[in-house]
Amino acid sequence: MDRVIRLGMLGCGTVGGGVATILAREADDITARTGAKLELTRVAVRDLDRDRGLGLPSEAFTTDPEEVVAADDVDIVVEVMGGRDPAGSLIRRALELGKPVVTANKELVAHEGPELFAAARAAGVDLAYEAAVAGAIPIIKPMKESLAGDRVERVVGILNGTTNYILTRMTEEGADYEAVLADAQALGYAEADPTADVGGHDAAAKAAILASLAFDTAVHADDVFTQGIESVNATDIRVADRLGYVIKLVGIASEADDRVAVRVHPAFLPKTHPLASVRGSFNAVYVEAWATGELMFYGRGAGAMPTGAAVVGDVIDVARNLLQTVRGPTESQHRAKSIRPIEELSTQYYLLLDVEDAAGVLARVATAFGEHDVSIAQVWQEGGGDSAQLVLITHRAREADLRATVESVTAIDSVRSVASVLRVEAEVFDS
Ligand code: NAP
Ligand code: HSE
Secondary structure (H helix, E strand, C coil): CCCEEEEEEECCCHHHHHHHHHHHHCHHHHHHHHCCEEEEEEEECCCCCCCCCCCCCHHHEECCHHHHHHCCCCCEEEECCCCCCCHHHHHHHHHHCCCCEEECCHHHHHHHHHHHHHHHHHHCCCEECHHHCCCCCCCHHHHHHHCCCCCEEEEEEECCHHHHHHHHHHHHHCCCHHHHHHHHHHCCCCCCCCHHHHCCHHHHHHHHHHHHHHHCCCCCHHHCEECCCCCCCHHHHHHHHHCCEEEEEEEEEEEECCEEEEEEEEEEEECCCHHHHCCCCEEEEEEEECCCEEEEEEEECCCHHHHHHHHHHHHHHHHHHHHCCCCCCCCCCCCCCEECCHHHCEEEEEEEEEECCCCCHHHHHHHHHHHCCCCEEEEEEECCHHHCEEEEEECCEEHHHHHHHHHHHHCCCCEEEEEEEEEECCCCCCC
16 A cells, blocks of 8 residues: 555644544544545644644644645645635635635634635535534435435434533523633533533524525525524523423524425423433534435534544545545535524424513503413413513414514513523424
8 A cells, every 4th residue: 555645634623633533543543444545744823932742743733824724745635624714715725726625614614615715616626524523423425425316304413512512501500601601612512612512603503504404595694583592591491391391502504395494502401302302512403304314414523533433434425536546525505595583483482581570561561462362371470579570381383473572572561581582492493
């Protein structure tokens, strides 16, 4: 076996460290599976002084990622630095130079996917991004290849490890939000800027990528209705539990009448739904397809080694294609579809109101709901005096009507604040 394929890696943090570790530890098997030795020749980082404990020679490291992309001894570029800039221009440059690229960068793919796919097509090389969605879970390949003969109707996923870890610990231990977020950062689950995780934007990028593949169209990150978990509180979790639900940050993509709806938000899920048992940093993607029926993909959604394994799997694929001078299967975005606005969603809602504990308050709140055609299924009061709270569960209502209701309720003098509004996804996900 004489052939060597040389890798240039942009970034060597959590994911890059996992990639380097796997390439070193599994070198013999990887060589046998690929048909060539994979050698990590160059690595771009910001801080040259940091000891990364990976056993790579110091000459391999540089602070100049452009040098790595252009180097003669780099055949495949692995982008694990994150962010849109300069990662995007570096990937474009690599493709222009005819170098295949493997990336874990969901933010970039969800914002610039169509342009990057076109650049890869023009260059006749692969652009692979399995690690960009749901960490270790093989989901890009199944969506692009295994399900190519079917019609996907809906994808529902727990797509962010950090938020699932936080919500799991808040639910099971009553843990404090800030403390658990710090743990998620220390464990390498969170993005460099964790507001992308807790604000739902990381999951939204993944949902956009999955929706694009599922519905053969280009869904942009900005097309995804996005709400994070920052305001989920202990009362929300307790009420959900009491009613037989758990709170999860879900990404839901569906298609009807050539319109695509994609949303990411915390939701009440029935404890009996398969996604309800996905705990900690695990992710899962639940797919409903016309011919196949239901499928569920489950595994670790974040962390150095699980994500590193997904990257290395792509590197092997891309290296095999390079050896055979072919390209792997490409994205099909042949159908132009519009995005259905969130206002048209119809689902049940849970609301938590901080109110004055006085006669007539409930009647005024109920009137506001009635005026906007939102029917109340359950209502009760928690606490009393200065800390009185009203809990309301609606029947299925239109999002636009619910929003108008919230506006009216907020204007009632005796309502101090609308503390929470969460969607309640019943047995079957609503549309
Ligand atoms: P990270 O730990 O912050 O690592 C980023 C790396 O890139 C660091 O080594 C950093 O150098 C380097 N870097 C950043 N900007 C650079 C620049 N301008 N020039 C040279 N080097 C630069 O991030 P990560 O968690 O590994 O994530 C990397 C990518 O994988 C992101 O796109 C992320 O969304 C994606 N991803 C992450 C996970 C996960 O579990 N963490 C899972 C799936 C996908 P220094 O080390 O010197 O600072
Ligand atoms: N920050 C991401 C998460 C990493 O928590 O899921 C995996 O994409």
